[in-house]
Amino acid sequence: MGKFRIVGGAPLFGTVKVSGSKNGALPVIFATLATYGISKIINLPDIGDVRVALSLVEAYGAKVWREGDCTFIDTRELKWASPPESLITPLRASTYLLGATAVRFERAEIRCFGGCNFSPRPIDLHLMALESHGAEISGKDIRLPKLLPSTLDFPIRSVGATVNALILAAGCQGESIINGCASEPHIQTLIDYLRSAGCEIEFENDRARVRGGTLGGGEVRIPGDMIEAGSFLALSILTGGSLRVSGVNYRELNSFYEPLLLAGVRMAGEGSIELRGAPRSAIHVKTAPYPGFPTDLQPIIAPVMSISGGSIDETVWCGRFGYLRELARFNIASRLVGSRAEIFPSEIAPAIATAPDLRGGMALVIAALAADGESEIENAECVLRGYERLPQKLSLVGAEIKYCRD
Numbered sequence: 001m002g003k004f005r006i007v008g009g010a011p012l013f014g015t016v017k018v019s020g021s022k023n024g025a026l027p028v029i030f031a032t033l034a035t036y037g038i039s040k041i042i043n044l045p046d047i048g049d050v051r052v053a054l055s056l057v058e059a060y061g062a063k064v065w066r067e068g069d070c071t072f073i074d075t076r077e078l079k080w081a082s083p084p085e086s087l088i089t090p091l092r093a094s095t096y097l098l099g100a101t102a103v104r105f106e107r108a109e110i111r112c113f114g115g116c117n118f119s120p121r122p123i124d125l126h127l128m129a130l131e132s133h134g135a136e137i138s139g140k141d142i143r144l145p146k147l148l149p150s151t152l153d154f155p156i157r158s159v160g161a162t163v164n165a166l167i168l169a170a171g172c173q174g175e176s177i178i179n180g181c182a183s184e185p186h187i188q189t190l191i192d193y194l195r196s197a198g199c200e201i202e203f204e205n206d207r208a209r210v211r212g213g214t215l216g217g218g219e220v221r222i223p224g225d226m227i228e229a230g231s232f233l234a235l236s237i238l239t240g241g242s243l244r245v246s247g248v249n250y251r252e253l254n255s256f257y258e259p260l261l262l263a264g265v266r267m268a269g270e271g272s273i274e275l276r277g278a279p280r281s282a283i284h285v286k287t288a289p290y291p292g293f294p295t296d297l298q299p300i301i302a303p304v305m306s307i308s309g310g311s312i313d314e315t316v317w318c319g320r321f322g323y324l325r326e327l328a329r330f331n332i333a334s335r336l337v338g339s340r341a342e343i344f345p346s347e348i349a350p351a352i353a354t355a356p357d358l359r360g361g362m363a364l365v366i367a368a369l370a371a372d373g374e375s376e377i378e379n380a381e382c383v384l385r386g387y388e389r390l391p392q393k394l395s396l397v398g399a400e401i402k403y404c405r406d
């Protein structure tokens with residue numbers, strides 16, 4: 001286990017470039033298993049979750065190599081495998097093996113899919129996608145001897161189930177329709193990849209029409225990570241600095257700026273994003289699937305609310321508030337009632353705290369960098385699962401942060 005040692009209190013200034021999106025990269029890595037060829041992925045972030053995902057595709061015999069900014073995955077010769085639990089449980093995206101291996105090997109396995117443990121994380125919609133294509137599910141074993149075209153109506157928006165449904169439809173000969181798709185930017189990245197691998201996809205609002213078949217190698221560029229961008233912007237505001245964030249499509253973050261601008265923060269920047277000034281009134285957010293306020297940014301905006309108060313209504317993961325207990329160590333006061341948290345204006349102080357999950361851990365890093373003095377954040381690996389070279393990037397804009405292994 002490692003920790004971050006942080007000396008906070010200094011405003012951060014300069015330009016910080018975001019890396020490729022974690023949640024854009026993971027579906028593409030797993031989707032390569034459904035293809036027969038060499039895929040080229042540009043701008044893949046070097047983060048913990050991506051490393052585990054690459055080890056998982058290697059467990060099926062994929063060959064992976066990097067050349068500069070490009071990662072190549074050769075999936076021409078694969079064989080069925082049952083990868084060890086130690087590779088399955090660290091990440092939620094291992095659920096994408098369901099769709100990808102069903103296409104490639106006509107079978108899949110229900111495993112202890114992991115990831116951040118902030119809420120129950122059911123897989124009923126993933127199984128619904130498999131069954132709609134003709135899968136037979138018996139205990140943990142899934143067989144799909146004939147992949148049939150399907151029409152699917154998801155009752156709620158699920159990023160993961162949409163990923164599996166798209167991979168299944170792309171690998172299936174004929175036309176499939178998926179209604180009720182999630183439309184997060186990372187879904188578009190997967191669609192771009194699957195199109196380049198040889199299938200046709202029309203995607204409008206929440207409906208996908210997919211004409212699939214045998215897929216070859218594809219090529220895609222992973223766009224900048226909107227959650228990483230939001231994290232740097234939050235840091236900039238809370239430390240009283242001025243960070244320019246580049247490498248991301250600023251429109252994807254509209255729902256993030258809106259409540260901040262309403263509270264008096266100013267926006268600047270061309271080709272990059274900069275938020276200036278502090279909120280002068282309370283910030284209120286309600287999470288929702290894209291284009292709503294991203295649930296992954298609610299732990300990130302919480303420390304910013306310690307300036308002039310605010311509230312969070314969580315509608316995606318009702319239990320995603322474990323980090324508030326840890327923020328309390330930094331003197332950030334809050335009250336939780338059901339799925340609504342209120343954050344009160346507070347004077348942030350340094351603390352020793354433990355990252356409860358990826359985004360909750362980043363909230364602690366943000367609080368520690370704003371607190372005047374020395375803080376420690378245990379379980380730092382959890383944050384490095386999703387943020388590439390975080391201490392190095394932040395050191396370049398004036399932060400004092402070190403990752404230390406115990």
Ligand code: EPU
Binds near residue numbers: 093120158182315359
């Ligand atoms: N849901 C079901 N049944 C299912 C699947 C989901 O009821 O079979 C429900 C969930 O309980 C939840 C809602 O649907 O209430 C949305 O879950 P979704 O499936 O969209 O989440 P996910 O695919 O498991 C991804 C991201 C999460 C992000 C959510 C929501 C990846 C690898 N993970 O998870 O990202 O919070 O979408 O946007 O893409 C993170 O990056 O820190 C992270 C947790």
